[in-house]
Amino acid sequence: MSTMPTYPAPLPKIGVAAADAYLASGYDSVVGMSSKFAAAVCGRLMRLQTAMGISGPIAEIGTFEGRFFIALGHALEPGEVAVGIDLFDWPNPQVLDRFEANCTRHGLPTERRVTWKTDSRSMRPEDLLARAGGKKLRFFHIDGEHTRDALTRDLERAAAVMAPEGLIVLDDMLHPGYPTLMVALHLWLEKNPEWCPLAVLDRETIVAAPKFVLCRRDWFKRYEEPMLDIFKANIWPLGADFEPHWCLVLGLDTRLAAIE
Ligand SMILES: C[S@@+](CC[C@H](N)C(=O)[O-])C[C@H]1O[C@@H](n2cnc3c(N)ncnc32)[C@H](O)[C@@H]1O
Structure with missing residues (x-):
């Protein structure tokens, strides 16, 4: 007997x-903006990387109080580290203490994380690599300043430190408050054709807006195939048309309009 899908679809399990446990009972208590759905998908993608034999450090620009960072940190393998990059001055300098306290409270030990208080505008790739233990990165979440120039710059910095199989995740790509981020991304992709969108992660609310996952073009199929199975309850069937490239769209409510 086949069972009908239910909506909203279940949150993917990181595994x-x-x-x-952090997603179920800690995530909402950490002040932040990223959606729980995106955190679950990104954590699961990190586990997919591990299953594919991909290892290495990860980083996030725009760590804030650690909401998304902690979820990613829990998906690391032993010996891997997460580098958290932020100005840590907004809305006040105590945000750094709150970040450290949140990581400790939610079980992300100091040996798994590297806190870097810096301005991503002046961040040098070699300094980031040094903080990441000298290894290229397998996963990078960009959630810093939401302007066209800043996203272009952060993308350039991230791409410079990524392993060939690395994934770059961009925050707030279809946020109504930041329409120019899409312009920056399209221009960057034109200049960097070895990169392409792998998946669009749907919004939860107007502030917990969509994230885009990018990969190198020669890794697209290798990620897409297992993702079609892993995220089968969350795949919106029509996909995203990046003309001519198509990528996955993942969401919690993937129903199509009932057209007669
Ligand atoms: C929207 S918050 C990030 C939310 C967080 N990732 C979450 O999911 O809860 C944006 C963060 O980017 C940081 N930021 C803005 N410009 C930055 C820059 N130039 N360098 C480093 N961090 C920056 C801010 O300090 C702020 O903490």
């Missing part, structure tokens, strides 16, 4: 007990 690490501490990570899923």
Whole structure:
């Protein structure tokens, strides 16, 4: 007997007990903006990388109080680190203490994380690599300043430190408050054709807006194939048309309009 899908679809499981427990009972208590759905998908993607034999450090620009960062940190393998980059001055300098306290409270030990208080505008790739233990990165979440120039610059910095199989995740790509981020992304993709969108992660609310996942073009199929199975309950069937490239769209409510 076939069962009808239910909506909203279930949140994907990351597959690490501490990570899923954090999503279930810690995530909402950490002040932040990223959606829980995106955190679950990104944590699960990190586990997919591990299953594919991909290892290495990860980083986030715009760590704020650690909401998304902690979820990613729980998906690391032993010996891997997450580098958290932020100005840590907004809305006040105590945000750094709150970040450290949140990581500790939610079980992300100091040996798994590197806190870097810096301006991504002046961040040098070699300094980031040094903080990441000298290894190229497998995963990078960009959630810093939401302007066209800043996104272009952060993308350039991230791409310079990524392993060939690395994934770059961009925050707030279809946020109504930041329409120029899409312009920056399209121009950057034109100049960097070895990169392409792998998936669009749907919004939860107007502030927990969509994220885009990018990968190198020669890794697209290798990620897409297992993702079609892993995220089958969350795939919006029509996909995203980046003319001519198509990528996955993942969401919690993937129903199509009932057209007669
Ligand atoms: C929207 S918040 C990030 C939310 C967080 N990732 C979450 O999911 O809860 C944006 C963060 O980017 C940081 N930021 C803005 N411009 C930056 C820059 N030039 N360098 C580093 N961090 C920056 C801000 O300090 C702020 O904490």
